[in-house]
Amino acid sequence: MSTATDSPRTGAAHLGGGTGGTGGTGGTTASGSRARRAGAPGGALKYVLQKLGLFVLTLWAAVTLNFILPRLMPGTPADAAIAKLAQNGPVTEATRKAIEAQLGIPKGNIFEQYVSYLHQVITLDFGTSYTFYPQTVSQLVSTALPYTVILVGVVTILAFVIGTLIGVAAAWKRGTWLDALPTLGGSFMSTFPYFWTALLLLFFTGYVLHWFPTTGAYSATTTPSVSGEFVVDALYHSILPAITILITSLGGWVLGMRNAMINTLGDDYVTFAEANGLKSRTVAIRYAARNAILPNLTGFGLALGGVVGGSVLVEQVFGYPGIGYLLFNAVIGQDYPLMQALFLMITVSVLVANFLVDILYGVLDPRTRK
């Protein structure tokens, strides 16, 4: 990438989105995406096409914003790199030339730059990293991505599924210990900061009891491959970070689902289903939970979108080489090309996840298809 600067402001904004895999219920966005109801005549295809159109439009806007924002900053990336070097002593003209040649300076007018930027985005060419020089951004991201997607992705889905089930049970058995335990526990656990839970687990199960490895995604003695031995080793290393994320994000889903379900339990169709003598399992699952889950799906979509951003704190504490770890180092090292690529990736994955949830919504809620 030729001009790779990004303002700290957008960085912060995206960071917020990136760490969104924490299992919040996403109340405001829930209404937002539901308000975006299709107004066109019926037909599943039409609904999908409409959502797809909206997705493409938003995607284009996000990509373009990613192009415009860095250009609003004064100076070039070369200036930034030189300024960094200048702290250690005077920079010669030759060095400046070399850096400029290496990083590139914007060529052509703004439209030509835009076209070449789009080309780079499509070919996933995001330039060279500053901090991990001489590796390219694409290399770094493709190495880190599997770790994060598998760890955070699996745990996020697991947390949603388990949390939702517990929430359903708690609401259905409202007022019993089956409700009190998860509700209290859920509120308690979700107030733990990530890093604190992580440190506690690390200290006791890692350093004191030596049950789990304390750092990395695999042992220093193994090399990444698709062998059974490596997979077992990687899974072993992922247990502690997985538990940490699960503990802190589970509570949100439990509470969200419980509260939504308590609302639907008060709805007339649930009372009427009971009056008609339906089996309590049918009433709980097909009537109450089936409707209660709808608003939670939006939160789930956001959480899934946030998966790609990794879990910065957890990955940092466990030295887990995922996207969050990369992002942290990129921000610390003012590695603009890397940051810009990561932010773009996070934005795109949030959009994709939202698009998928919209489609899922259409499948699950006939009212959105109208």
Place this chain on the structure above:
Amino acid sequence: MSDTTLTAGAASAGATSPAASGSAADAPGAAATPILDVRELSVIYESAGQTPVQAVDHVSFQLKRGEFVGLVGESGSGKSTLGFALTRLQKPPARTNSGQILFDGHDIRELDDEELRRQRQGGFAMVLQSGMNALNPVRRIRDHFIDIYKAHGHVPRDRWQARSEELIGKVELPVAMLDRYPGELSGGMRQRVSIALALSLEPQLMVFDEPTTALDVLVQHAVMDTIRSLQQSEGFTAILISHDLGIVLESTERVLVMHEGRIVEDGTSRQILDDPQDEYTRMLLSHYADPRAEVVSLPGFEDRSVRRADGRSRADSATSAPSVATRGKRSAQAAIVVDGVSKTYAPPRRGEDPVRAVRDVSFTLEPGQSLALVGQSGSGKSTLAKMITGVEAPSEGRITFGDLDVAKLRGKRVRELHRDVQMVFQDPYAALNPLHTVEYILTRPIVNFTGATKQQARMRVRELLETVGLTPVEQFAQKLPHQLSGGQRQRVVIARALASDPQVIIADEPVSMLDVSLRAGVLALLEDLREQWGVSLLYITHDLLSARLITDDILVLHDGQVVERGDTAQVLQHPQDDYTVALLDAVPDPRRARVSA
């Protein structure tokens, strides 16, 4: 929906419930044991941190097989609580704390959950008040039927389709409805579906809890007709719970009147109508009248034409004092002129026709006049109100208030309009912010419109409360909306409308959500405001009786068009348009029904 189809359906379904066939009611053995025998039943509400409320207080009654009984009472009388207790659907904090409910000789309070569940087929069924919300929005109508068949196994799988079609036909809906989602059906259709679902249980006892309350007038009438004919053809025993004595007397043979948790009167409909024993029943009855009658009077309301002939105001003729403080009438007042107004909304979906909510309506509301705007929902009456208050702009035509052209007002001039033209809304429960005291609610418009000082506003709040009859004022000023009854809340809403000292009040169904005993008070308040203060009133309603009581002129709207207009008493006594006749026929009138029966 003849008896033969039912017998065929029930027989092939393998159902053996005795009440499923009409003849069972006449069988000598069956008639001896009551289907339902309620003994000293009490239901209590126990909310944490609040004093327990005895909602149902030692109630006893019996139902014979095949009877159609009405259970009448105002809100808070315990009638719905009783209905829920009878079908064991009550949920905490409600609890049945004593008594027996013998259904077919067995106390249903003794049943465990699974026995109770099984009892719901061939036993007792319930149709809920808000039938429109009684269907699962994410399941097709067909699946609702199938869920019931699966739960009870009383219909073999190969009969599912046929049985569902038969049931949907019984409630007069087309078979195609089975493939629809609830959201695609109108409120009346959904209530019919829930009746069909309850019927699919082949119940011996059906409890209808306000089955038509949430529906539009004309639809209400049609759904009640269906319920009546089903009760006769299917022969189930039925309890009709309603706040509307008119509907109940029109439909049922026997009526239980409930008041403050007790049954205060139990008699045949004719007895209740001709010779009510209890004070409370007499009070309820006194609030019914036929809007087409020559002379229409209610407690506190002498007939309008009689009054006008004698030149007396409502308060003169009533024993009660005027509900508003006397005050000089306004001198200079402006008329609202609605001239050829139409409102067209963009089509709800592409490819459909635009919605013509109001079509070429013209009328004038003179200072001090009271004009009724009647029609069912969707007739365009509320859209007109929105245009007059400037919330919506007419697509065609012009609305003027004095020299103000309502649609063209901007900024300060809008305030002028809102100071002089105020709205009273339908739902007093939703029209008040639950977080603010009455004092605060009334202070806002006073300060906004008149720029009064704190001290002046304080005085004015007390005046207003006095005006709408909320005394002692100091007490009411400090209350929060939830501490008030529906009628009191509606008085606060009216007081708020009066805060700016308006010339015109637009009241949109101001009493439709109130109990009959409270309606008269609110109507009297509106009437007195007009007579004593000279405020003109645009009264929007579907309730022809109240229109007859408090308006001089009437405009009947149908599909956005004026189909009839004139002097209120004249129009209602001699309606010319079919639609007006239909509206009049939909008014439940116990006496008329009994005479024709």
